[in-house]
Amino acid sequence: MSNCIVCQQPGIKEFLDLGETTLANKFIKKEEIGYSEPMFPLTVGFCENCGHVQLMEIVPPPAMFDHYLYISSLSETLKNHLHDLATKVVERCSLTSDDLAVDIGSNDGTLLSGFLKHGVKVLGVDPAANLAELAREKGVETFTGYFGEETATKLKAEYGPASVLTSTNSFPHIPDLNDFVKGIAIMLSDSGAMFIEAHYLRDLLEQNAFDTIYHEHCSYWGLTAAQHLFNRHGLEVVNVERMPLHHGQLRMTIQRQGTSTPTAAVMQMLADEKEIGMDKLSTYEAFAKEALKLKEELNATIQKAKAEGKRVVGYGAPAKGNTLLTFLGIGPEHLDYIADRSPLKQGRYTPGTHIPVVPAEKILEDQPDYVLLLAWNFAEEIMGQQSEYRERGGKFIIPVPKVQVV
Numbered sequence: 001m002s003n004c005i006v007c008q009q010p011g012i013k014e015f016l017d018l019g020e021t022t023l024a025n026k027f028i029k030k031e032e033i034g035y036s037e038p039m040f041p042l043t044v045g046f047c048e049n050c051g052h053v054q055l056m057e058i059v060p061p062p063a064m065f066d067h068y069l070y071i072s073s074l075s076e077t078l079k080n081h082l083h084d085l086a087t088k089v090v091e092r093c094s095l096t097s098d099d100l101a102v103d104i105g106s107n108d109g110t111l112l113s114g115f116l117k118h119g120v121k122v123l124g125v126d127p128a129a130n131l132a133e134l135a136r137e138k139g140v141e142t143f144t145g146y147f148g149e150e151t152a153t154k155l156k157a158e159y160g161p162a163s164v165l166t167s168t169n170s171f172p173h174i175p176d177l178n179d180f181v182k183g184i185a186i187m188l189s190d191s192g193a194m195f196i197e198a199h200y201l202r203d204l205l206e207q208n209a210f211d212t213i214y215h216e217h218c219s220y221w222g223l224t225a226a227q228h229l230f231n232r233h234g235l236e237v238v239n240v241e242r243m244p245l246h247h248g249q250l251r252m253t254i255q256r257q258g259t260s261t262p263t264a265a266v267m268q269m270l271a272d273e274k275e276i277g278m279d280k281l282s283t284y285e286a287f288a289k290e291a292l293k294l295k296e297e298l299n300a301t302i303q304k305a306k307a308e309g310k311r312v313v314g315y316g317a318p319a320k321g322n323t324l325l326t327f328l329g330i331g332p333e334h335l336d337y338i339a340d341r342s343p344l345k346q347g348r349y350t351p352g353t354h355i356p357v358v359p360a361e362k363i364l365e366d367q368p369d370y371v372l373l374l375a376w377n378f379a380e381e382i383m384g385q386q387s388e389y390r391e392r393g394g395k396f397i398i399p400v401p402k403v404q405v406v
């Protein structure tokens with residue numbers, strides 16, 4: 001890839017190389033071990049023209065999203081968050097049964113089922129056919145496919161314009177951003193609003209969350225680059241909020257330019273991003289140094305436990321866990337298994353590193369000495385669920401933002 005996916009100018013500067021990795025969500029079956037898994041370079045760069053942080057090489061989306069194992073409703077925290085978002089949007093936009101809400105990257109329909117409760121018409125868009133089935137069971141009609149100019153034109157002709165568009169956690173997935181935003185400009189009603197939630201680049205930098213970098217996320221969003229992108233298509237970010245969910249999120253409200261005046265929060269965030277150097281390559285080079293330091297510390301912690309004859313396992317098999325395992329060189333010789341609540345991952349093996357994924361109950365049956373918490377963004381929720389393990393003397397290793405044994 002040579003040109004920036006936001007401003008389409010050449011000259012992106014690479015600042016972090018996480019090595020060659022497999023696709024982070026491609027958990028494999030036992031019989032697939034030993035066969036070659038596709039590997040792709042995982043390198044990140046910064047565009048000095050528009051400030052956008054992005055992957056240097058992009059994997060075609062169908063390889064990652066046509067069958068998807070991440071299900072929104074399996075995390076209580078996330079489910080509550082999405083239902084809360086639906087209620088807020090219904091109130092803020094005074095939506096009625098005449099309005100249509102379209103969710104892009106609608107997953108299993110969790111967010112839209114929140115809109116349904118308020119009587120709003122809904123439509124999901126998601127490329128994963130397996131998830132569309134789960135959504136339909138919730139009464140959420142879902143178009144299976146990718147969103148862009150062509151899909152928007154088709155859906156608008158069939159369903160009319162959308163009063164509200166939402167996208168939670170899928171905005172970083174989109175390689176053809178200009179086509180995607182053209183689609184938004186088509187689908188959105190004149191006074192309509194789009195609500196986007198995505199990881200916030202500032203949080204990623206402040207938390208050393210290098211493991212949230214994997215092939216699915218071709219973008220790492222700051223407001224400066226996002227505003228640049230929307231402005232190219234007659235849209236603008238009119239409000240922003242930072243939220244603690246996952247590892248820190250940015251919620252943006254987008255409308256047609258001139259519909260409403262951007263809030264002071266927008267101006268403040270743009271100024272803050274400049275202030276902390278998010279417009280400078282040197283900031284990202286410093287982040288890359290921190291990632292390497294964390295790798296050393298974490299490897300030392302695990303090696304020490306193994307040297308003492310302790311048993312170490314993992315908890316949580318999120319996609320980002322695979323960036324961490326690969327970058328650190330951790331395999332089944334370090335972790336006996338990884339426990340996870342998702343039935344779609346249990347019985348499978350981590351891509352590339354081949355650690356077995358087992359049901360969450362295994363932790364208590366087994367009482368290992370240490371549990372490496374790969375889903376560290378849900379640390380509080382998981383440690384709450386596993387309080388008995390800790391009461392019996394078990395310890396968690398939290399890898400990010402800094403190595404902690406608790």
Ligand code: ZN
Nearest residue numbers: 004007047050
């Ligand atoms: Zn750019």
